[in-house]
Each structure stands twice: as structure tokens, then as C-alpha cells.
Amino acid sequence: MERVVQFTGPRQVEVARHESAELPPGHLRVRTRFSGISAGTELTAYRGTNPYLTRTWDAESRLFRDGAAGISYPVVGWGYSEVGEVTEVSPELPGTPGMPAVGDLVWGIWGHRSEGIVPAERMLGHTLPAGLAPLAGAFARVGAIAYNAILSAQIHLGEDVAVFGQGVIGLIATRLAQLSGARVTAVDAMDVRLAAARKYGAHSALDARSGTVADTIRAATDGRGADLAIEISGAYPALHEAVRSVAVGGRVVASGFYQGDGNGLRLGDEFHHNRVEIVCSQIGGVPAPLSGRWSVERLQQTFLRLVAEGHIDVAGLVSHVIPVADAADAYVLLDERPADALQVVLEF
The missing domain is CATH 3.90.180.10 (Medium-chain alcohol dehydrogenases, catalytic domain)
Incomplete structure (x- = not known):
């Protein structure tokens, strides 16, 4: 049965x-x-x-x-x-x-x-992959979701990246952003997840409940704001704060699964005045400019290889x-x- x-x-x-x-x-x-x-x-x-x-x-x-x-x-x-x-x-x-x-x-x-x-x-x-514990195989898909957000972000060495949401996928995204050369600020509303974010490569961790996330990120970047943000919690207020946190012309990767109406997201504010780019990352496909080289299969396989090589716990x-x-x-x-x-x- x-x-x-x-x-x-x-x-x-x-x-x-x-x-x-x-x-x-x-x-x-x-x-x-x-x-x-x-x-x-x-x-x-x-x-x-x-x-x-x-x-x-x-x-x-x-x-x-x-x-x-x-x-x-x-x-x-x-x-x-x-x-x-x-x-x-x-x-x-x-x-x-x-x-x-x-x-x-x-x-x-x-x-x-x-x-x-x-x-x-x-x-x-x-x-x-040889030598990989069986349980690690259960992370192929969630790892690919985080990896896809990293590809959509187009991170450059030395950039400031804010990752909103430090659940499993957010923590993986934090680690992958660090591996990509970013200085990562992790944002979440749970203390236990903020502590985990530091272990997974976050340079700093901010409490979303403080109401000062965007101000703190701008203060830490000489008033500029983060080069880009990845929002992975699926909460509209978090997406709005991600928009507020990036520099003029900055990019926000929306990788969460947002439900219902967009309460808390105000597109007439910083999004409009700072000309922020919002990009959707969804595991049904990879970023279009990379589709000749990358696929969802490659995302999954490469992620497991990184785990097997000891880059991601x-x-x-x-x-x-x-x-x-x-x-x-x-x-x-x-x-x-x-x-x-x-x-x-x-x-x-």
C-alpha cells in the first residue's frame, strides 16, 4: 500500500x-x-x-x-x-x-x-552526487529557487545586497549572495532567523519589526541604499521595504509567492520616485538573457554540486x-x- x-x-x-x-x-x-x-x-x-x-x-x-x-x-x-x-x-x-x-x-x-x-x-x-547524505537531495528544488533569484539579481563583486525573508530559501539566498561576492544584509522579523542569517553569511541582520530597515541600510551605504534587494518572504510590506531600501535605479528581485491583494505595497512612493526596477524570479524558468546557458535542471544540479563540495550547509x-x-x-x-x-x- x-x-x-x-x-x-x-x-x-x-x-x-x-x-x-x-x-x-x-x-x-x-x-x-x-x-x-x-x-x-x-x-x-x-x-x-x-x-x-x-x-x-x-x-x-x-x-x-x-x-x-x-x-x-x-x-x-x-x-x-x-x-x-x-x-x-x-x-x-x-x-x-x-x-x-x-x-x-x-x-x-x-x-x-x-x-x-x-x-x-x-x-x-x-x-x-557521491558522498552526499540522502537528506541533502531534498534541497535540490528549494536551492534552485534561491539560485534563480541570485541569477535574476545580477550581483557584482562588492555590491550591497539586502535579502528580505530568512526562512530556508532566504538563508540559502543569503549564502549564495555572499558566495557571489556581495556584502549581505539579512532582514527578518524573527530573532532565531536573524541569528541563522549571520551563520549563513550575512554581514548584518536587521529586525523587520523596527520600522527602520531602509534608513539603516542607507546609513550603512553612505546614504546610497543597497545596490539590489531580494524579497523572498512573500509579504507585500516586505516587498515595499525592499523597494525603499535600494538605491536610485536599484533592482528588487521579487521571489516570494504573494497572496491576495497588494496591501502594504505603495508604488507611488519610492518605487516611482527612485525609478526602482522590480524583477520577478519564479522557478518555472530562468532569466531570459541566460536561457541559452542556464536551465532549471542546471540550477538544481549545480546547487547540489555546491552542497557536495562543502560550499553550502x-x-x-x-x-x-x-x-x-x-x-x-x-x-x-x-x-x-x-x-x-x-x-x-x-x-x-
């Missing part, structure tokens, strides 16, 4: 059991070891705020349409940060270059379920490893006590 985590309604979680399916041609069967919970995108479905619950995404026109929901409860098997062991390979696949074999540890996306049946083309090159981001049977408790923790958790991982 396969175990699958599903949301049966807002803030309602259960672990359902289903019969294991036959392996179709062109697929791999993977027994899940770990599956990381996204404290951003996933919680929007858990809380009932995800736009797909009330509207439909029209892929052809690339517009949301009112009138029908794109997804409905139960929302089954969400999750995009899985790692597991290949247990079965479709008979025609062995010998394909880059194809994982039975027994290999692989990373990918198949949701919070005890086994994944995954199209083979999605698993090419997804064998875990992902183990230090894991606050809880929770048995899948207790998945409901994991979501309550992230939803109600975010200061007590960073990366929460389900163990199968």
Missing part, C-alpha cells in the same frame, strides 16, 4: 493509503526516503489561499481565469522536494545514458507519497524530521509556530 499526504480542506491533513500502481513503460518506481515541506507554496494550499483554489490558470494565454477552480480539495500529494531509492525500472530503459538504476538514490519531484512513479526523462541526471537548515504518519503535526508547526521551525522534512 502506498501512503499519500493530502489536504482534505483548509488546515485539514490526512495520510491516505492507496494500492500501488503498475509501472508503465518509460517510468521509474522510487521508494521515498525524505520529502521536504515547502513553507511557502504548500502552505497556501494548506491554508486555502492558493489562487488555483478559486481560479484556473490558462496555460495558452498565460492568464488566470475566474469562474472555476484549477484545483479542489482533496489536494493530493503536494510537495516538490523528494529523495528516494529506485526500486524498479521499466524494462526498455536500462542502458540509457544518465538513467538511474535500481538501488540508486535519486532526487526529484513526485510529492509527499511513499513511492513515486516518475517519467524517466524527468530523472535523467538526478542521481544523488543544508543539514544546518533542517529543524525537524517527522514521520509521515504525523504529517498533520508538521503543518501545524509551520503554520502556527514558524519561529520554531526551518526546514521540516517528512520521513517515509
Whole structure:
């Protein structure tokens, strides 16, 4: 029997059991070891705020349409940060270059379920690098999200960069910005995350609750402001403060998943008067000027290589490893006590 985590309604979680399916041609069967919970995108479905619950995404026109929901409860098997062991390979696949074999540890996306049946083309090159702990594979996607924001930021050596939001992705972005040669100011409203930001490379850490973040950043840069900011919390007031914090002509990378109307974001203020550039970073693609050299696959693979080479500590981001049977408790923790958790991982 396969175990699958599903949301049966807002803030309602259960672990359902289903019969294991036959392996179709062109697929791999993977027994899940770990599956990381996204404290951003996933919680929007858990809380009932995800736009797909009330509207439909029209892929052809690339517009949301009112009138029908794109997804409905139960929302089954969400999750995009899985790692597991290949247990079965479709008979025609062995010998394909880059194809994982039975027994290999692989990373990918198949949701919070005890086994994944995954199209083979999605698993090419997804064998875990040698020497890397299995749990690290659960960071391929979240690491790529942070990495994509770094590429969108176009950081130059010696620049001042502010990173708003120091959850898991924000902490990774802070470390990657430092590796890119930036002097990083981390901003968050939780003391525990500000302390973590210093460990991950922040030159300074500012409390978002102070109301003086933009002033402090400008004072630390001779009145100029940060060269650029990365906003990764998904909060409109944070995006507004990021805009206030950058220099004239500065860039703000909006990498959070913003929900509802833009309360707290005032585009007639500093955005307008300082001619600030706001750039969206979203893991559906890489920055257009880099698309000839970079891809989402390369982001994920390069991030795991950086982890394997010791440049980024992902183990230090894991606050809880929770048995899948207790998945409901994991979501309550992230939803109600975010200061007590960073990366929460389900163990199968």
C-alpha cells in the first residue's frame, strides 16, 4: 500500500493509503526516503489561499481565469522536494545514458507519497552526487529557487545586497549572495532567523519589526541604499521595504509567492520616485538573457554540486524530521509556530 499526504480542506491533513500502481513503460518506481515541506507554496494550499483554489490558470494565454477552480480539495500529494531509492525500472530503459538504476538514490519531484512513479526523462541526471547524505537531495528544488533569484539579481563583486525573508530559501539566498561576492544584509522579523542569517553569511541582520530597515541600510551605504534587494518572504510590506531600501535605479528581485491583494505595497512612493526596477524570479524558468546557458535542471544540479563540495550547509537548515504518519503535526508547526521551525522534512 502506498501512503499519500493530502489536504482534505483548509488546515485539514490526512495520510491516505492507496494500492500501488503498475509501472508503465518509460517510468521509474522510487521508494521515498525524505520529502521536504515547502513553507511557502504548500502552505497556501494548506491554508486555502492558493489562487488555483478559486481560479484556473490558462496555460495558452498565460492568464488566470475566474469562474472555476484549477484545483479542489482533496489536494493530493503536494510537495516538490523528494529523495528516494529506485526500486524498479521499466524494462526498455536500462542502458540509457544518465538513467538511474535500481538501488540508486535519486532526487526529484513526485510529492509527499511513499513511492513515486516518475517519467524517466524527468530523472535523467538526478542521481544523488557521491558522498552526499540522502537528506541533502531534498534541497535540490528549494536551492534552485534561491539560485534563480541570485541569477535574476545580477550581483557584482562588492555590491550591497539586502535579502528580505530568512526562512530556508532566504538563508540559502543569503549564502549564495555572499558566495557571489556581495556584502549581505539579512532582514527578518524573527530573532532565531536573524541569528541563522549571520551563520549563513550575512554581514548584518536587521529586525523587520523596527520600522527602520531602509534608513539603516542607507546609513550603512553612505546614504546610497543597497545596490539590489531580494524579497523572498512573500509579504507585500516586505516587498515595499525592499523597494525603499535600494538605491536610485536599484533592482528588487521579487521571489516570494504573494497572496491576495497588494496591501502594504505603495508604488507611488519610492518605487516611482527612485525609478526602482522590480524583477520577478519564479522557478518555472530562468532569466531570459541566460536561457541559452542556464536551465532549471542546471540550477538544481549545480546547487547540489555546491552542497557536495562543502560550499553550502543544508543539514544546518533542517529543524525537524517527522514521520509521515504525523504529517498533520508538521503543518501545524509551520503554520502556527514558524519561529520554531526551518526546514521540516517528512520521513517515509
